[in-house]
């Protein structure tokens with residue numbers, strides 16, 4: 196569809212409707228139905244065109260952003276593990292771009308991070324990424340450019356999508372499957388940042404300083420408009436289910452800004468994989484937590500007929516659009532929301548007791564925030580200095596490391612290491628194993644240790660997945676000796 200055609204349609208649709216915050220109502224639309232795409236089969240050749248798009252979050256809320264192939268999220272890229280692929284990227288914008296393949300174990304040159312030496316796709320130019328996807332699981336792709344003080348660039352835009360790597364064993368014993376990404380839109384700077392982290396009970400805070408920093412903090416990025424995929428709550432098609440259905444959800448927090456929570460009244464999420472990797476101990480929870488960049492695969496048994504909102508437990512976030520309606524067959528009523536039972540997210544319930552000795556090679560990263568360290572904004576340091584680092588983190592190939600994150604800031608941070616898999620060894624003061632991640636939320640003043648094997652030679656980027664934090668110093672390069 197051409198952009199002007201889309202605008203025409205959006206213009207026609209803009210007459211009625213409502214936005215998030217008002218009472219959701221059903222709207223029958225023939226497009227945008229989640230899941231069930233017959234063209235969603237594994238391929239080896241893909242094209243992504245980066246260009247301005249408009250996105251109809253709700254009939255009276257059409258925003259402009261940058262997306263892939265005219266949409267956001269972009270097309271679902273479905274690949275087979277071990278089968279080489281080509282992703283052709285056409286950049287129809289005026290700025291250099293990058294596509295990062297998040298959660299894949301692929302060489303630095305095609306990983307899509309400028310810091311690692313991946314080439315930029317020039318403005319109005321093209322480039323092909325060729326790699327062999329691995330490991331199997333729910334991955335994703337997104338731009339990796341810096342935004343700095345431009346909220347129309349980088350991960351604030353609509354440049355992201357799911358990337359699924361199919362393994363040899365695909366259980367698929369589910370009645371339905373849905374890919375749902377949480378997003379926020381139209382970000383702005385404010386010093387009134389709302390803290391949603393208190394949904395999760397405070398754990399130990401071993402990194403809390405004896406004397407608190409009382410300097411005035413800088414501006415942070417905020418947003419009041421949310422969606423799941425491209426629709427605000429109530430504006431898209433509901434997910435239609437039957438009693439007894441087992442529905443598999445693949446959740447992604449594609450926010451550049453904030454940690455998200457999700458709940459579905461009267462139902463529990465049976466978590467089977469985190470960041471696409473099967474967990475040691477699948478377990479059911481009432482509330483999910485996803486830091487920016489994280490994925491959760493969880494199935495839900497549909498055993499409570501009604502019309503429900505699957506959405507953010509925080510009222511302003513859900514009313515601002517972060518939700519989707521679950522409608523049982525033969526049920527017609529206003530979608531219901533009830534607050535979930537009090538619960539706190541804990542990665543370790545999906546783990547198992549540690550086995551074997553801890554790696555003897557240790558790396559430590561200490562994170563600190565410098566209030567207004569970058570003009571109006573805060574800056575961040577890793578081991579006392581902002582990016583770039585030089586020889587601080589040098590890996591010996593084939594060695595297993597224990598990397599300990601010391602979060603001496605008053606925020607939780609989703610910490611991501613490219614091109615490697617992290618096994619959580621300790622978090623919230625608890626030891627665990629069998630939880631393999633690429634992004635780990637380290638709590639406020641908390642400490643976490645992850646183990647990884649240095650088996651992917653080449654430059655490797657570490658960073659906080661909150662765009663503003665990354666841009667203002669919260670990143671480091673790991674290199675191989």
Ligand SMILES: [Cu+2]
Pocket residue numbers: 607608609659660661664665669
């Ligand atoms: Cu951060």
